[in-house]
Amino acid sequence: MTDLKRTVLFDLHGELGGKIVPFAGYEMPVQYPMGVMKEHLFTRAHAGLFDVSHMGQILMTAKSGRVEDAALALERLVPVDILGLKEGRQRYALFTNDNGGIQDDLMVANRGDHLFLVVNAACKDADFAHLKAHLGADCDIGMVEDRALVALQGPxxxxxxxxxxxxxxxxxFMDVAIRHWDSAELWISRSGYTGEDGFEISVPNKFAESFVRRLLDMEEVAPIGLGARDSLRLEAGMCLYGHDIDEGTSPVEGNLTWAIQKARRDGGAREGGFPGAGRILKELAEGPSRRRVGLRPEGRAPMREGTEVFAGPEGGDPIGKITSGGFGPSIEAPMAMAYLPADLAEGTTVYGEVRGKRLPAVIAPMPFQPNRYKR
Incomplete structure (x- = not known):
């Protein structure tokens, strides 16, 4: 692990008994002594605290000083209505490439005179370079290096x-605000990646450990690792970049058309104008050949990432592949996501090949566990 980075909370993870693993270039806790299953259920019942400081935090200000100009600039790289994003609000966005694939998914917040972006850890350096290369003439773009990011999730x-x-x-849900605790400026959003109500909080490095300790002193808060973060987001039907979506996957194939607002499609005021618009708008109009769907395997055995999926119990070529899979502690059953032919309806039985045997799974709606956001 010598080349891996550490977040400012690394020593605290060790003190709390975190089991450290490599993840997206960092040494991160995959679980604590409670264990993945109990951490997952604790978050669903109480409040789980996650260190997500490995994520990229980026500030973007138009050189004109007008946030509208920053929004229009960012729209050159994403198929999302940023101009219509009101102050104090954030929304989910996607960087697309010239082939209509997804370079990364991210959150974009309008903070009045600038935009605040949170991008995935493994992509953050490439995302920053992408922004600088394409928008640097019109916007000042800075990577935030001196702040931790934590997520507090659960009822x-x-x-x-x-x-x-x-x-x-x-x-x-999806409000953003700047607030103060002690003498620290907190950047807070009411959002997260578990399907639960909760917050993501950016806190200056020098206050991060004391802030986290104050939260962990509360009986309803416990530290949660990457293992439960993954099972929580899968139950919530949320994509993991590099697994469920990637540079070869379009937003339409990924079942993320809800993230492309009318202003950017269907003859909207700013239709197109983003990388890969030709393919993406065509798929929006005509439908893709394949689509990300939910699967509920029968029985108790999970179908893991990479499992090939077939139309029947024997014979024939694979019709798709599982991109995320595991056991859902809250639903007490296995669950998975896969890319399958778009004409297959919910309720259709398909077969995943596990250890040489084809086992049945039903195409099911997502999320597997109902979301509980504060609207």
Whole structure:
């Protein structure tokens, strides 16, 4: 692990008994002594605290000083309505490439006079270079290097955070705000990647450990590792970049058309104008040949990433492949995502090949576990 980076909370993970593994170029806790299953269920019942400081935090300001100009600039790289994003709000976005594939998925917040982006850890250096190369003439773009990022997720997240920052109770899902705790400036969004209500909080490095300790001192808060983060997001039907979506996958194939607002398609005011628009708009109009779907394998055995999927119990070539799979502690059953022919309807039985045997799985709606955001 000598070449791997560490977050500012690394020593605390060790103190808490975290099992450290390499992830996206960092040494990160995959679990704590509670174990993945209990951490998952604790988050669903109470409030789990995740270190996501490995993610990239990027500030983007138009050289004109107008946030509208920064929004229009960013729209050159994403098929998302950024201009229509109101101050104090954020939305999910996608960097697309010239072939209509996805370079990364990210969150974009309008903070009044600039945009704040959160990108995936493994892609952050490439994303930053991509932004600088294409938008650097019009915008000042800076990677935030001196702040940690933590996610507090679960039905008791609001109760816990409100002890330190009382007015977070007024925030709704996808609201963003700058608030203060002690003398630290916190950048808070009411969002996360578990399907639960919760918050992501950017905190200056020098305050990060004391802030996290204050939260962990609360009985409803426990540290949660990457293992439970993965099972929580899979139950919530959310994509993991590099697995469920990648440079060869279009947003339409990825079942992410909800992220492409009308202003950017269907004759909208700013239709197209993003990389890969030809393919993406064509697939929006005509439908893709394959699509990301949910699968519920029968029985108890999970179907893992890479499992080939067939139309029948024997014979024939594979019709698709599983991109994420595991056991869902909350649904008490296995679950998976796969890319399958777009004409297959929910309720159709397909067969995943596990250790040489083809086992049945039913195409099912996602999320597998209902989302519980504060709208």
């Amino acid at each position: 008791e997240a609001e109760t816990a955070l409100a002890r330190l920052v009382p007015d977070v109770v007024e925030m709704a």
